[in-house]
Amino acid sequence: AQSVTQLGSHVSVSEGALVLLRCNYSSSVPPYLFWYVQYPNQGLQLLLKYTSAATLVKGINGFEAEFKKSETSFHLTKPSAHMSDAAEYFCAVSGITGTASKLTFGTGTRLQVTL
Amino acid sequence: EAGVTQFPSHSVIEKGQTVTLRCDPISGHDNLYWYRRVMGKEIKFLLHFVKESKQDESGMPNNRFLAERTGGTYSTLKVQPAELEDSGVYFCASSPLAGLTTGELFFGEGSRLTVL
Numbered sequence: 719a720q721s722v723t724q725l726g727s728h729v730s731v732s733e734g735a736l737v738l739l740r741c742n743y744s745s746s747v748p749p750y751l752f753w754y755v756q757y758p759n760q761g762l763q764l765l766l767k768y769t770s771a772a773t774l775v776k777g778i779n780g781f782e783a784e785f786k787k788s789e790t791s792f793h794l795t796k797p798s799a800h801m802s803d804a805a806e807y808f809c810a811v812s813g814i815t816g817t818a819s820k821l822t823f824g825t826g827t828r829l830q831v832t833l
Numbered sequence: 834e835a836g837v838t839q840f841p842s843h844s845v846i847e848k849g850q851t852v853t854l855r856c857d858p859i860s861g862h863d864n865l866y867w868y869r870r871v872m873g874k875e876i877k878f879l880l881h882f883v884k885e886s887k888q889d890e891s892g893m894p895n896n897r898f899l900a901e902r903t904g905g906t907y908s909t910l911k912v913q914p915a916e917l918e919d920s921g922v923y924f925c926a927s928s929p930l931a932g933l934t935t936g937e938l939f940f941g942e943g944s945r946l947t948v949l
Binding site (some may be wrong): 759821822825 | 875
């Protein structure tokens with residue numbers, strides 16, 4: 719069984735500040751991990767993914783995430799927030815021996831960026 | 834290249850009525866998925882097609898939900914009769930067969946269903 723916990727349903731940061739969105743997972747098999755983003759009135763878009771290669775994964779728009787097996791975490795960071803980063807972010811896990819058919823998502827974190 | 838398209842974007846129906854949601858995947862994508870997000874909760878898997886075959890429908894809530902993918906192209910998800918707890922956003926996603934082991938799914942904008 720797999721599960722994802724995203725701490726904080728809402729996060730607010732000032733423009734230019736560090737963005738840190740937390741994700742912890744539980745998986746009985748080595749996981750594939752993902753961050754998806756949903757901008758207003760758009761579909762979910764893949765931000766980045768971890769598939770057992772480098773533990774530090776770089777994604778689009780300056781985001782990155784680090785896979786820490788010992789902490790079962792895959793936190794998303796960005797050094798400097800921009801107004802355009804305001805969106806809802808979803809962490810997801812998929813089993814490495816399975817297919818992509820059962821992505822298990824967290825409840826999402828809505829990021830607000832203020833001036 | 835066109836993305837995953839879903840129709841309608843928003844549907845408001847009375848309890849007991851029927852609604853059919855449609856999804857057109859990216860051309861050439863054999864995998865098609867349906868997910869649902871009830872307000873404030875996580876996005877949950879409903880089912881997975883490979884071409885026209887149901888690969889996994891373990892997430893379907895009950896027999897009021899019927900998904901089809903005739904000819905392996907577009908898919909429909911019918912809810913009959915709709916209940917209040919069916920309200921939520923229904924997402925469709927697709928991926929090429931080669932994407933089966935990478936997990937990257939391409940999502941549509943979702944169909945918001947409101948049952949009154």
